[in-house]
Amino acid sequence: MISDIFNLAFLTGLIGATLRMATPIIFATLGEIISERSGVLNLGIEGTMLMGAMTGFLVTLITGSQWLGVFTAAIAGILLGLLMAFLAVYLGLSQHVSGLGITLFATGLSMFIYRLKVGSPTVPPTVDPFKKVVIPVLSDIPVIGSSIFSSYLLTYIAIILIPLVSLLLYKTKVGLKIRTVGANPFAADTVGVNVNLLRTLCLMTGGALMAIGGSFLTLAHQNMFLIDVVGGRGWIAIAMTIFGNWDPVKGAAGALIFGVLDGFQLRLQALGFRIPFHIFLMIPYLITIVALVSVSRKATVPASLLKPYRREEKGS
Amino acid sequence: MSLSIVKRKPLPGWVKLLIPLGAILVALLFSAIPIVIARGALFKSYYYLFYGALGTRYNLLETFVKASPLILTGLSVSFAFRARFWNIGAEGQLLAGATVAAWIGIYFVGIPSFLLLPLTIIGGFVAGGFWAFVPAALKTKLKVDDVVSTLLLNYVMIHIMGTLLFGPMQQPGSSWPRSPAILDAAQYPVLIPRSRFHLGIPLALLAVLIIWFINDRTVFGYRSKAVGVNIRAANFGGINTNSVIICTALISGGLAGLAGVGEVCAIQYKLIMDISPGYGYTGIVIAMLGNLHPLGAMFSAFFLSIINVGAQTMSRMTGVPVYIVGVIEAVSLIIMLIFLLFTEYRLRWERK
Numbered sequence: 001m002i003s004d005i006f007n008l009a010f011l012t013g014l015i016g017a018t019l020r021m022a023t024p025i026i027f028a029t030l031g032e033i034i035s036e037r038s039g040v041l042n043l044g045i046e047g048t049m050l051m052g053a054m055t056g057f058l059v060t061l062i063t064g065s066q067w068l069g070v071f072t073a074a075i076a077g078i079l080l081g082l083l084m085a086f087l088a089v090y091l092g093l094s095q096h097v098s099g100l101g102i103t104l105f106a107t108g109l110s111m112f113i114y115r116l117k118v119g120s121p122t123v124p125p126t127v128d129p130f131k132k133v134v135i136p137v138l139s140d141i142p143v144i145g146s147s148i149f150s151s152y153l154l155t156y157i158a159i160i161l162i163p164l165v166s167l168l169l170y171k172t173k174v175g176l177k178i179r180t181v182g183a184n185p186f187a188a189d190t191v192g193v194n195v196n197l198l199r200t201l202c203l204m205t206g207g208a209l210m211a212i213g214g215s216f217l218t219l220a221h222q223n224m225f226l227i228d229v230v231g232g233r234g235w236i237a238i239a240m241t242i243f244g245n246w247d248p249v250k251g252a253a254g255a256l257i258f259g260v261l262d263g264f265q266l267r268l269q270a271l272g273f274r275i276p277f278h279i280f281l282m283i284p285y286l287i288t289i290v291a292l293v294s295v296s297r298k299a300t301v302p303a304s305l306l307k308p309y310r311r312e313e314k315g316s
Numbered sequence: 317m318s319l320s321i322v323k324r325k326p327l328p329g330w331v332k333l334l335i336p337l338g339a340i341l342v343a344l345l346f347s348a349i350p351i352v353i354a355r356g357a358l359f360k361s362y363y364y365l366f367y368g369a370l371g372t373r374y375n376l377l378e379t380f381v382k383a384s385p386l387i388l389t390g391l392s393v394s395f396a397f398r399a400r401f402w403n404i405g406a407e408g409q410l411l412a413g414a415t416v417a418a419w420i421g422i423y424f425v426g427i428p429s430f431l432l433l434p435l436t437i438i439g440g441f442v443a444g445g446f447w448a449f450v451p452a453a454l455k456t457k458l459k460v461d462d463v464v465s466t467l468l469l470n471y472v473m474i475h476i477m478g479t480l481l482f483g484p485m486q487q488p489g490s491s492w493p494r495s496p497a498i499l500d501a502a503q504y505p506v507l508i509p510r511s512r513f514h515l516g517i518p519l520a521l522l523a524v525l526i527i528w529f530i531n532d533r534t535v536f537g538y539r540s541k542a543v544g545v546n547i548r549a550a551n552f553g554g555i556n557t558n559s560v561i562i563c564t565a566l567i568s569g570g571l572a573g574l575a576g577v578g579e580v581c582a583i584q585y586k587l588i589m590d591i592s593p594g595y596g597y598t599g600i601v602i603a604m605l606g607n608l609h610p611l612g613a614m615f616s617a618f619f620l621s622i623i624n625v626g627a628q629t630m631s632r633m634t635g636v637p638v639y640i641v642g643v644i645e646a647v648s649l650i651i652m653l654i655f656l657l658f659t660e661y662r663l664r665w666e667r668k
Binding site for chain 2: 043087091092093094096097098100101102104105106107108109111112115116232235238239242276277278279281282285286288289292293310311
């Protein structure tokens, strides 16, 4: 039995499944990190991912083009980010409640539109999913070749985005502005940064990434839209943001840990093991709660997270 | 010229009563957009939305049935939010209550039957309370953010349920994640014949009265409010804020747990994975629409129950998908938030 688990084929399968499970979480986590670094907690993430999953699926179903699906999903994500910005940035409403409002809104709307276009057939319609892209030469390497180097293009993009977002935040002028706006908006305002505009742009970018992550679920991970297709992955991304201390590389590492656990239980199930897979699924949440305890002691949270910026309320 | 948002003078108290009604009205008006897009005739759609919930005896009683868990989760969230314990975990607490209620209702075979139902109810309350106690303890002892911890614990609870329903609590011989049926003595009695109007409904209304009493007539209610208004001032004033938050969480979670008991003991008669279609999250909408007041929670729970039950009929008669309910819920919440903002602030034009 044990030798069935620890052989090369299993390892190959595990690495492949890990990347596949981690891809949507990486997108969403990067999106959330960008938003939170600018000072806005976006709890609309779960709904935004579902909206991305639905939009991507439906557009692909109608047009036959997966990339058009991903593109439209990103647009939908941008719009939801804009709505979040209107509520939480410009009106300065509670970020918690407006984010949850967006999740409820996007969830309701996604299901409404899906049902409207597709109806309720007994067998849900499917699309041609993305094909895996095999990278020549590299894919000939044993084990990692046929797992890492023959993944979906969106997975490669997710992995490339990790250092890119990191560079954006830490090495560019825009990144410095984003971090300042998230830590001390009054200082940023003094040096001429448009706080609310920058936060809005971050929410729009973040929304796009979340929705692209969602579209991966219906265009690669699966090829159909089910109501629970996102299934809490948005909240996992929120958790990974905290777990990773608001750092893109660490957050993505958290997403990969989640992917390993999820991939592991999937592979075991595929081999026919009857395992209490729910216990595996519970672990990332428990780890994150433990991580929350350590984070709360270090206090590396963006200092102005959750605080709307109103110039005249400096004293309060 | 630019717009800015500035504080305004306090508005008279009656405005607070009108705001939720206004928000609901605006949300219903907004829902005309998706109805028209779905090619539903407007008047007919609205008519069946309300007729479907209130028009026949059975449907009216169903509206009460549906309102019962919503009142309880709405109360749960309002009670917690009032003390600024940001309990987004009513869903998990409901599931905890449902799980323990099912466990008692299925396996406590030996005890006298008249004791079984009270024990089930208490068990569910305690389980929900415990599941809210965890994040409250994390908040007060270790300063862990309550929004994120309660949210995460919802999923921990779902997977605990999954582990049980695919394991020790699975119905023998079944491959589905469902438990065996609970004992007859653990069922909520049906109070009105030819309907599902059950004991849980008066229990929920009783809970409204009790929470109202606690809020307005007890020292604890006063302290809980003080913690919500200004925790530092409450601390300086000699209130043990940690113990207030923990007690608030226990009661809040317990109320959500009772909603779970009702679903097991009056609706499903067993534990299943999708025992709750998100009642815990809807509780947040209800609490906000109800201005965090128990009576407000009761009325907004009835409103959401009406559109939930009515949407079934509307959908059958006009073809507008039932999921419009989710849209109306979310839009009412968002409009309510905006309205509430403008009770404290107003817009001001500024010349640059």
